[in-house]
Amino acid sequence: MKGLTIFFLLAIVALSLAENPALVAVIEKPIIDKARDKYFTSVVNALGTLTLEDFKEGAITATDIRVEISNDASENLNVAFDNESNFIRTEIKNTNIRVKVNYKYKAVGVLPIKGTADISGPLDSLALAILMGKAEDGDFIIPQIAVPEVSLSMTNSKFKVKLTCKGCLKPVESLITTFMKGTLLNKVKGQVKDQVPTMAEEIGNGILTSSYPRTFPLLQDIRIVTALTDAINVAEDHLEIPFDGTIYTADKGIIRPGPTPDMPRYNPESPGEAQMFFSSYLTETLSNTLNTLDKLVLKTRFLLLTFVTTIDPSKGKTSVSFDDGAIVARLNPKIVTKNLKLGFELGTSVKVSLNIKPGDSKNLLSVVPKIKKMSLNSFKVILFGLPIDLSLFKFFITPIVRLVLNFIVLPKIEIPKSDLLSLTVTDSLLAFRKEYAEFGISFDFTQ
Ligand SMILES: *[C@@H]1O[C@H](CO)[C@@H](O)[C@H](O)[C@H]1NC(C)=O
Secondary structure, eight states, X not given: OHHHHHHHHHHHHHHHSOOOOSEEEEEEHHHHHHHHHHHHHHHHHHHOEEEEOOEEETTEEEEEEEEEEEOOOGGXXXXXXXXXXXXXXXXXXXXXXXXXXXXXXXXXTSOOEEEEEXXXXXXXXXXXXXXXXXXXXXXXXXXXXXXXXXXXXXXXXXOEEEEXXXXXXXXXXXXXXXXXXXXXXXXXXXXXXXXXXXXXXXXXXHHHHHHSOSEEEEETTEEEEOSBSSOOEEOSSEEEEEEOOOEEETTXXXXXXXXXXXXXXXXXXXXXXXXXEEEHHHHHHHHHHHHHSSOEEEEEEETTEEEEEEXXXXXXXXXXXXXXXXXXXXXXXXXXXXXXXXXXXXXXXXXXXXXXXXXXXXXXXXXXXXXXXXEEEEEEEEETTEEEEOGGGHHHHXXXXXXXXXXXXXXXXXXXXXXXXXXXXXXXXXXXXXXXXXXXXXXXXXX
């Protein structure tokens, strides 16, 4: 009986353990710091002005309270990774606070006084611990955050008060000044401490819940699951984002051929400050997906011609997998020119290497595919739509076909620079092994 209970407990533990991701993205600390330097000012400006509710204490009523926050040096923001608690710890120092307020003073035997106060001084430090968490959303896991720790250090006596107090007697003026430096500033402090974590959680999780892409379109009907398998992992000097990575078609739905094998989730030797790892599970689901499609039709342009490549599963199975140093594919494509229907149809196995070339003024980087090995199983030339079987001569034809494929079907893939995210690539890596492929890139934000 006891043994059975333990068995069930173990079974539950095993079930609740997350599946392995098929795609992992890594972001190293320097990228966070570069992004901070680039976006700091606009984020601080976007925070703009906070408002506080009117309140009354003793003889003083404070209304129309506006808190302006400013901080002009990105180095004032420190971001640190806490791998023990899965926290990203952020601390912002030397923030200037300026509180503007209208007040009324009404005491027995004195004429009511109305005026404004302008209080300014430093918020020495505001620190938030942001927990990287997750939430289930139907069949998907999406990232969520929580802010379990907040600390604030601010010394009221460092603040200066400018008061308009027409015809005030000295004792009344000092009473109001004391109120502003004490009661009011403590209210602001309390408000920041209470509201900032709740606001961060609500806004952050609201955006994640409504906008985090559970799946993402790749090509025609083909999609990839971009939901996570677990929360983002905070490691000592980098973040690991574990994506599900199953490739599927919207038509057939998500089909998992089996568990995702283990693969590295970080490479400390990589030159990439951003890294990506692709599991062989990903190519397996890609192959399965290509075989369940009716047809995949791709158009490429070369010189002045448009080439139409059709991959039709009824002509033979497609498979894509990783190998040491290359991608191996078995394909049965038909490639014809769009207008005259000149081209060929073949069954082939190819081994393709992919190399990264550094970018230039127009491109971030380019990927150059090259066929390293190729064998032909069948070959037909298509003349004005009519196929002529030349499979008998494949020995002679193979080198020519290889040349043509290298130029027409596998053109250099150029990744253009984008205005939205202007980057300059400084180093990169693309490597293939049987179980996984790895991509790494380092870059600077331009300007
Ligand atoms: C956090 O990182 C340190 C230093 O690399 C390591 O010794 C420690 O085991 C890590 N802790 C966890 C929970 O991963």
